[in-house]
Amino acid sequence: MPAVKCDIVICGGGLAGLSLLYRAMKAGIWTNEQIIVVDRSDKQENDKTWSFWKTEDSVFEEIIHRRWKNLVFFSHEGQKIPLKNNGYTYNSIRSIDFYNYVLSYLKTFANISFVQEEILTITSSGKGCELVTSLHTYHSTYLFNSIFKKPELPKGEQYFLQHFKGLRIRTKSAIPPLSDAYLMDFRTKQDNGTTFFYTLPMAINEVFIEYTLFSKFVLPAEIYDQQLRIYLTAVLKIEDYEILEEEFGVIPMTDHLFKRFEGNIIHIGTAGGDTRGSTGYTFTNVQKTIGKIIASFQSDQHPFFTAENIGLKAQLYDATLLHVLAKEKYPGHQLFSDLFSKTPAYRIFAFLDAETSVIEDLHIMKSLRVLPFLQSFAIALYNRFGSSKG
Ligand SMILES: Cc1cc2nc3c(=O)[nH]c(=O)nc-3n(C[C@H](O)[C@H](O)[C@H](O)COP(=O)(O)OP(=O)(O)OC[C@H]3O[C@@H](n4cnc5c(N)ncnc54)[C@H](O)[C@@H]3O)c2cc1C
Structure with missing residues (x-):
């Protein structure tokens, strides 16, 4: 099988892969590197609409398709709750606009190649990384992987x-x-x-x-x-x-703990744990993780950052919520109604972006039934630190 050498392989050119490359090229950190993007798709379809809340301009401000200032929540019983979102707007980007916008910029660079191939395996060894497709083997120093596979779940994980x-x-x-x-x-x-x-x-x-x-x-x-x-x-x-x-x-x-780094493979997007376990929202976390990778290249010439945006505290909260849902004693619709009727939405958004203090978190939790959360929090703690890991 023909072998191809390069410096960086982007494995999966969807939201995370293309955001990373776009922002890295804008930041000027990979001007001398040979980069190959491998994806099975040519990204010509509008396959997703990405929505997210925000208070500040996004990197992709120009392609925001619609933006809403007023948000509403309806309970199962039909109660309408206008949400207090203060400075937050809710925004949607059509994936086709994103692919066109990012690709038209990236295709102007002579050091970037795009290949449309089915990825079979990726591995990392002491010398670097290897990606095998049905047609080629690619060798690189770093490989950024955004191909998600359902992980093996240790007992107790949701x-x-x-x-x-x-x-x-x-x-x-x-x-x-x-x-x-x-x-x-x-x-x-x-x-x-x-x-x-x-x-x-x-x-x-x-x-x-x-x-x-x-x-x-x-x-x-x-x-x-x-x-x-x-x-x-x-x-x-x-x-x-x-x-x-x-x-x-x-x-x-899920409350599964995804690996961010495996040798010189850096997992990004859903594959790297950027999907918030309690909500499924991913867009903002992907951008925050990419910000950390770029900052690390700028300061230390490598991608290995330490502090995750969805850190231990947020992971434990997500695990707790998933366990509450799994137990089915506190119905999800009731839980979200309690949350949105008693806590202003701007606090919830900040909480979900992992931008709140423990005191603020406790205020939010006061709007929920305490007992199911305490029981599930204990289980989440045990799963994380107890049992075989202790
Ligand atoms: C329909 C939909 C709507 C969503 N809406 C929102 C939203 O509103 N807000 C939000 O925050 N999150 C949303 N998400 C969650 C998340 O933001 C998206 O899944 C996002 O696309 C994840 O980015 P990613 O780069 O990890 O994966 P992807 O964008 O899926 O990129 C992975 C890439 O890998 C390629 N690939 C996969 N397997 C192979 C293979 N074997 N060989 C070659 N190429 C391969 C795919 O073609 C794809 O381009 C949504 C998800 C879906 C599915």
Whole structure:
């Protein structure tokens, strides 16, 4: 098999791989390195919509497709809770805009090559890294991997799936009540786990809705379609619409501790643990991790940073929440209603971005039922530090 040598391999050119390369080239840290990006896809499709809250300008400000200032939460019983988000806006980027924007910049560099191949294996040895595809073997000093594989789970670890089907629809007439984004709308049956709609008005006659569940198994395809239809007609009162786009996704929600570094392999994105276990949100954490990798290259000429953004405290909180959900004694819809009705959203956003102090965290936890959380926190601590690890 032909062998190719380079300095850096980007294994998987999706959100994390392309964000890293884009920001590294903007920062000027890899101008002399030979870089190869390997992905099975040519990224010509709008395969995802990435949404995230923020207070400051993002690196990808220019391609934000829609932005909302007003956010709303609906409880299972139908209570509407306008969210106090203060300086936070909620933002969406269409993945196709991201791929086009980033690739048009990266393709101007002579030291970057893109190859469309199926990746079979990656390994790291003392001499560097090796990536094998069906056509070539690539050798590099560093390899940034964003190909996610479900890990082997030690006993006691939780592995939920956030699974969803989304539709972008266009209506014949304007949709008057829909000027706000519904971050979580629990006005749906809770038979298959914590279940809500996520509703983003895109234009006066266009809306993106997503039927979302936190549970351990995906559902038969027809259930998502059926529930989307019911929500559109019975809750949003929209009868006459055409479907412009569909999206199906599964995001892992787990307390598994992902490895960031294996020799000279650096795992990034979901594969590196950048997906927040309690929410599935990933976009912001990916950008924070990349910021750390770039800073490390700038100061020490290597990618090995020490402090993770989702640190020990945040990992234990996520593990606790997943254990509470797994025990099914405190229903997810009730838990989120308690949270959003008693704590301002800006505090929750800061908490989920791992930007709060322990005192602020305790204030947030006061809005939840204490006993299930304390029991689950003890289990999370034991799983992390007790048992065979002690
Ligand atoms: C439909 C969907 C919507 C999401 N929406 C949000 C959101 O709104 N907000 C948020 O914060 N997070 C969201 N997420 C979670 C997360 O942000 C995304 O999954 C994000 O794309 C993760 O980035 P990544 O780089 O880790 O993985 P990816 O972007 O999936 O990149 C991995 C790349 O590896 C390639 N690849 C995989 N296997 C192979 C192989 N064997 N050979 C060659 N190439 C391979 C893929 O083609 C892909 O380009 C969403 C996820 C999904 C699935």
